[in-house]
Amino acid sequence: MKESIKHLTNHERKHPLDSYLRKGMIPHIWCPGCGNGVILNCFLQALKELHFNLDNLVVVSGIGCMGRISGYINADAFHTTHGRAIPFALGVKLAKPELKVVVFGGDGDLLAIGANHLIQAARRNIELTVILSNNFNYGMTGGQCGPTTPLNAVTTTSPYGNVEHPFNAVYLAAGSGATYVARWTAYHVRNLVDSIKKALLKKGFSFIEVISPCPEIYGRHTKHMNAVEMMKWLKQASIIQNKIDPIKAEITQNIIVVGEFVDKEKPEYTDLIWGKIGKVERTYHKE
Amino acid sequence: MKKPDVLTGEYFVQGNFALAEGAIAAGCRFYSAYPITPASSIAERMALRMPQVGGIFIQLEDEISSLMSVIGASWAGVKAMTATSGPGLSLMVESIGLAIMTETPCVIADMMRGGPSTGQPTKPSQQDVLQVRWAAHGDYEIITLAPYSVQEMFDLTIKAFNLAEKFRVPCFILADEIIAHTREKLVIPEPEKIKTVDRKKPKVPPEEYLPFKPDEDLVPPMSCFGEGYRFYATGLTHDESGHPDMSAKTQRELTSRLCEKIRKNKKEIITVEKYFLDDAETVIIAFGTPARAAKETVKIGREKGLKVGLLRLITVWPFPEEEVAKIVSEAKLIIVPEMNQGQIIREVKAASSTAPIISFPKVGEEPPTPNEILKIIEKNTS
The missing domain is CATH 3.40.50.970 (Thiamin diphosphate (ThDP)-binding fold, Pyr/PP domains)
Known part of the structure; x- marks a missing residue:
């Protein structure tokens, strides 16, 4: 007897990472060619490879395109206000240290409106994993320039060319005290999965910058590249330089230095606080 | 130990x-x-x-x-x-x-x-x-x-x-x-x-849990991080499942509930202190520090034979509209001492319609004194 071939509709097709996605939230809101989907995919892959218990995970995000990522993950998730994901996450981590707390944000969220929280959390070396999607502009609001937009770049709010110097996010995070710092692009999926796994296991503040293509907005207004051209640009411009001093991890028109820059040990904030509480409790109740 | x-x-x-x-x-x-x-x-x-x-x-x-x-x-x-x-x-x-x-x-x-x-x-x-x-x-x-x-x-x-x-x-x-x-x-x-209250927890298993579905009191049971419910919460307008929903219906329903869960439970939330109000013709309405002075004003005023009383707002928000409206309708004069240019008086006016209401604004470091409030009463009742 001839076996009939069953054609599956898109709705019926299963993705290997389906159980890591929140039901009812897909399709996502991101544009075709956006790097945020790659980051989500790599994050879920890292969880899968680590056999991570999703009941012990909290994902927190701020506002912007990347702000939506928390809603797509099948774990406890909170979508906070613009730039404020890190202090929210800090409260969660201190109150329940046994949870793994991960913060996602874009360059506007983490390096402009929320930059103070980023450097202060790195300084404290609290065990949070912060994943930055850097697309060099404010995508959701229509391509305005931001804290990582290159000098002279034309955006919708720098029509005569940007007059500001951009942040080097990995240098900022490392200088502020982060104990794990890496940068990859949306092209480097395997390296990114490995880095996320390391970050998730890090006892300390871990920071990963992902250069993310934004063909619909940054590509249209500034870079004059489509999705494929942007991905080729990331591939061609990237140079892997592991362990390089983050100050030298430059991003220019033709060069994007990627790699793992910092991986060191330092006393962790949650441990220090709870250690102090334990000590105070012991002496106070003995008096 | x-x-x-x-x-x-x-x-x-x-x-x-x-x-x-x-x-x-x-x-x-x-x-x-x-x-x-x-x-x-x-x-x-x-x-x-x-x-x-x-x-x-x-x-x-x-x-x-x-x-x-x-x-x-x-x-x-x-x-x-x-x-x-x-x-x-x-x-x-x-x-x-x-x-x-x-x-x-x-x-x-x-x-x-x-x-x-x-x-x-x-x-x-x-x-x-x-x-x-x-x-x-x-x-x-x-x-x-x-x-x-x-x-x-x-x-x-x-x-x-x-x-x-x-x-x-x-x-x-x-x-x-x-x-x-x-x-x-x-x-x-x-x-x-000491009576303490803890938030309601969900009574359903995670697969049935809707994090923003209210009970009859309009308050949803709350699961917390790490309890296995894997909920999603957002500052965006959201439906009962917590998922963002930009529809007019959801916006209307959510903001109505955020207001109504307080408004419908006013009786439980609102407390006021009524001090010599039974026969009061002049009523002072105050909260916080000025209410300390106002209480003294009532004592001095009563000794002088003035029919003065105090309504002290212990709950300021939600505003005790009904309590204020009732007192205002029975009073001949209302005095509102407050340490600002006249803010809570707006609510008093909004809740009342009959008695004259006199603002007594006092700004700077000094709170209103009993005699200052008394002078206003005497000036307006003589």
Whole structure:
């Protein structure tokens, strides 16, 4: 007897990472060619490879395109206000240290409106994993320039060319005290999965910058590249330089230095606080 | 032997000390703040006490992160609070909106000082009374309690936590520099005599749980991080599942519920003190520090044969409209002393229609005195 071939509709097709996605939230809101989907995919892959218990995970995000990522993950998730994901996450981590707390944000969220929280959390070396999607502009609001937009770049709010110097996010995070710092692009999926796994296991503040293509907005207004051209640009411009001093991890028109820059040990904030509480409790109740 | 968390006994202490001990007695185990006068001594007390009772004290980079960490801790299942004064409250405004929208139980104490801007850091005022009501953008109802003594700083802080937990709303303790720094008698009762309330937990398994589906009291049961419910919460307009929904219907239903869960439970939330009101022809309506003067005014006025009484607002928000309307309809004259240019008088006027209402604004460091209020009464009744 001839076996009939069953054609599956898109709705019926299963993705290997389906159980890591929140039901009812897909399709996502991101544009075709956006790097945020790659980051989500790599994050879920890292969880899968680590056999991570999703009941012990909290994902927190701020506002912007990347702000939506928390809603797509099948774990406890909170979508906070613009730039404020890190202090929210800090409260969660201190109150329940046994949870793994991960913060996602874009360059506007983490390096402009929320930059103070980023450097202060790195300084404290609290065990949070912060994943930055850097697309060099404010995508959701229509391509305005931001804290990582290159000098002279034309955006919708720098029509005569940007007059500001951009942040080097990995240098900022490392200088502020982060104990794990890496940068990859949306092209480097395997390296990114490995880095996320390391970050998730890090006892300390871990920071990963992902250069993310934004063909619909940054590509249209500034870079004059489509999705494929942007991905080729990331591939061609990237140079892997592991362990390089983050100050030298430059991003220019033709060069994007990627790699793992910092991986060191330092006393962790949650441990220090709870250690102090334990000590105070012991002496106070003995008096 | 383990020492008790509640320090039962009699004390002669500042209001800020009483507030901190009230929070601990209510079950608060997470305090996060940024130094600011006249709220700093709450932080100093909490820095000392929190580790003794196994709780977290942290000082963060600003008032924004302070309140955001409080919201995070509350979602991790811990009762949490912050305290500040005007400039810090202004920084917290956006986060207050997030706490309202995500129905986060938490307590915010505002020790009012003179403003606008940096104003008078070390002087009392009541200039934030409308700010705590309307700080965040959007439609909502809020709860605010106004202690007028050191004892009430303790008692009302416990009540603030209980209301915040029960109705899943940020609850304000609104006091001023005088109440914060005044020393007077505080009695901390036995722990078993202190009533505390905890948020409702879901009774359904995770696969059936809708994080923003309310019960009959319009309050949804709350799961917290790490309890296996894998919920999603957002500051975006959301449906009962917590998922963003930009429809007019969902926006209408959500904002209605955020208001109605408070409005429909006013009887439980609102408390006022009625002092010599039965036959009063002149009624003083006051809250906080000016109510101390007003009480004395009533005593002096009564000795002089004046039919004067006091309605003290212990709950300021939701505004006790019905209580005020009833009193206003029976009075010949209403006096509203407050340490601002006339803010709560707007609510009194809105709630009333008959008696003449006289504003008595007093701004600067000095609170109104009994005789000043008395003079207004005598001037307007003779």
